Amino acid sequence: MRFGTVIREAVSGLRRNVAMVVSIILVTFLSLTFVGTASLLQMQVGEMKNYWYDRAQVAVYLCSGISPADACPQGEASADIKAAVEAKLNEGTLKPYIDKYFFENHDQAYQHFQEQFKGNSVAKYVTKDQLNETFWVKLKDPEKSQIITETFTGFAGVEEVRDQRSYLDQIFNILNAASLAAIGVAVLMLFSSALLISTTIRLSAFSRRREIGIMRLVGASNFYIQLPFVLEGIVAATVGSLLAGGAVIAIVHFFVQGVLAPKLPFTNLVGLTEGFTVFPILVGVGVLLAAVASGTAIRRYLRI
Amino acid sequence: MISISHVTKQYKGAPRPALDDVSIEIAKGDFVFLVGTSGSGKSSLLRLMLREDIPSTGSVSVLGENLVGIPLRRIPQFRRNIGMVFQDFRLLPNKTIFDNIAFSLEVTGASRAKIADKVPAALRLVGLAEKSDRMPNELSGGEQQRVALARAFVDTPALLLADEPTGNLDPGTSAEIMNLLEKINAAGTTIVMATHDRGLVDRAQKRVVVLDQGKIVRDERGAGYGGAQ
Numbered sequence A: 001m002r003f004g005t006v007i008r009e010a011v012s013g014l015r016r017n018v019a020m021v022v023s024i025i026l027v028t029f030l031s032l033t034f035v036g037t038a039s040l041l042q043m044q045v046g047e048m049k050n051y052w053y054d055r056a057q058v059a060v061y062l063c064s065g066i067s068p069a070d071a072c073p074q075g076e077a078s079a080d081i082k083a084a085v086e087a088k089l090n091e092g093t094l095k096p097y098i099d100k101y102f103f104e105n106h107d108q109a110y111q112h113f114q115e116q117f118k119g120n121s122v123a124k125y126v127t128k129d130q131l132n133e134t135f136w137v138k139l140k141d142p143e144k145s146q147i148i149t150e151t152f153t154g155f156a157g158v159e160e161v162r163d164q165r166s167y168l169d170q171i172f173n174i175l176n177a178a179s180l181a182a183i184g185v186a187v188l189m190l191f192s193s194a195l196l197i198s199t200t201i202r203l204s205a206f207s208r209r210r211e212i213g214i215m216r217l218v219g220a221s222n223f224y225i226q227l228p229f230v231l232e233g234i235v236a237a238t239v240g241s242l243l244a245g246g247a248v249i250a251i252v253h254f255f256v257q258g259v260l261a262p263k264l265p266f267t268n269l270v271g272l273t274e275g276f277t278v279f280p281i282l283v284g285v286g287v288l289l290a291a292v293a294s295g296t297a298i299r300r301y302l303r304i
Numbered sequence B: 001m002i003s004i005s006h007v008t009k010q011y012k013g014a015p016r017p018a019l020d021d022v023s024i025e026i027a028k029g030d031f032v033f034l035v036g037t038s039g040s041g042k043s044s045l046l047r048l049m050l051r052e053d054i055p056s057t058g059s060v061s062v063l064g065e066n067l068v069g070i071p072l073r074r075i076p077q078f079r080r081n082i083g084m085v086f087q088d089f090r091l092l093p094n095k096t097i098f099d100n101i102a103f104s105l106e107v108t109g110a111s112r113a114k115i116a117d118k119v120p121a122a123l124r125l126v127g128l129a130e131k132s133d134r135m136p137n138e139l140s141g142g143e144q145q146r147v148a149l150a151r152a153f154v155d156t157p158a159l160l161l162a163d164e165p166t167g168n169l170d171p172g173t174s175a176e177i178m179n180l181l182e183k184i185n186a187a188g189t190t191i192v193m194a195t196h197d198r199g200l201v202d203r204a205q206k207r208v209v210v211l212d213q214g215k216i217v218r219d220e221r222g223a224g225y226g227g228a229q
Helices: A003-016 A018-055 A079-090 A106-116 A142-152 A165-207 A209-217 A222-263 A272-301 B042-049 B072-079 B097-106 B112-125 B141-153 B171-186 B198-204
Strands: A058-062 A098-104 A134-139 A158-163 B002-009 B019-026 B031-035 B057-062 B082-086 B159-163 B190-195 B206-212 B215-223
Touching: A003 A018, A003 A165, A003 A222, A018 A165, A018 A222, A018 A272, A058 A079, A058 A142, A079 A098, A079 A134, A079 A142, A098 A106, A134 A142, A142 A158, A158 A165, A165 A209, A165 A222, A165 A272, A209 A222, A209 B072, A209 B097, A222 A272, A222 B072, B002 B042, B019 B042, B019 B057, B019 B215, B031 B042, B031 B171, B031 B198, B042 B057, B042 B159, B042 B190, B082 B141, B097 B112, B097 B141, B112 B141, B141 B159, B141 B171, B159 B171, B171 B190, B171 B198, B198 B206
Parallel strands: B031 B190, B031 B206, B082 B159, B159 B190
Antiparallel strands: A058 A134, A058 A158, A098 A134, B002 B019, B002 B057, B206 B215
């Protein structure tokens, strides 16, 4: 086996099929960039989930003066009721699940509301006694919010118990669906680039069928005949996947960190660490894809 | 060397078999002409000997290798011991004469030193040493066929198969090629040559095997195209 000869054959093949090689490079570049971006999006969703789920709390809203009568027949929650709720939170059955809790009275609720809806006309009309006094409960394991809900739903003086995660879940479901759809499209694109690679390699083999015939005639082994073609596919796909990796890094650096990060100061965005995690995966996927696609194509074409 | 017994080759859709119960023995050092009209089965027989095809029934053994049962991965190794020449030369148009011949050594994994030694020797044998840097299209048909012969012979194969090697050449050039083949044969290589060239066969007075409609109708030593003279 003379490796120099094999390399020379591969290079001459690449030179002869420039247009097809460029198309392989482009299609692997595009599809792998898509794969890379989609997986970064997945990572982003995961990171945001961790971040927000950690901050999500269970709100035990106490009855206010304007609460509906069926939930709060006795009207505004009294000091006794507040004490009873707090006592319940400190009881042995609940305490092990609770990380911490704090009480938000009408004044604090009003202040938060004003901050949150600054500039919105609703901030002008709302009054302190319309806002619920609330026990904010932070759980050790946010998955166990059921316990709080069950304990305080129907509890005298409690209007409603709400797990903030239920709001977050909706958002994350949408984000997750979007990133899964992106991955689905990426897989389709990968599939089409595999097909393109195998078609290209078959064309390349067809244009060199005379040489192949002669090689077989003089007793070249199948491996020796096939290797230049497989290398051709791998070289082209490697170039494409390196470009894709570079594009993903560039997206992270210039768009996510450069444009998004200053606008979303409190969001933990994916960074170059994630970018450099994705990079070798993309190159690996590209090379493997090309090796399998071109290997299968050429083996089928060159059956003795 | 070559042992073919009761071989029938039926191609799909063909009304009659290309080869019909053919048996032939070829000994080491033989020079055999396969003659017959187009479609008589000469090329089919050569294809079987090179293991480009397998018979429908019967057995083919070449160089001690049973070609019906040979595993696919051993075929390249088997072919390295056989030289093959065709009517249309089959040179690689984008390689020089030297590289064309070197190519058949390269694919078998020969060393640089072996190539540097053997290729010029083969070119000298066919009288083209001074043209080793030329491209095939710069050469005449006879010269191209000599290059093809050099390529087939460069690794001194035990067997050389030639499928109408003079079919595209004028009589003078054909005689040159025939001379070369006889030289190669004299060096110990067995030669099986399919041909239409009556004059060539008559002059050579070698073993002649005549095929007609897939059957061997005559097998004679020291004979001419039409029979012993």
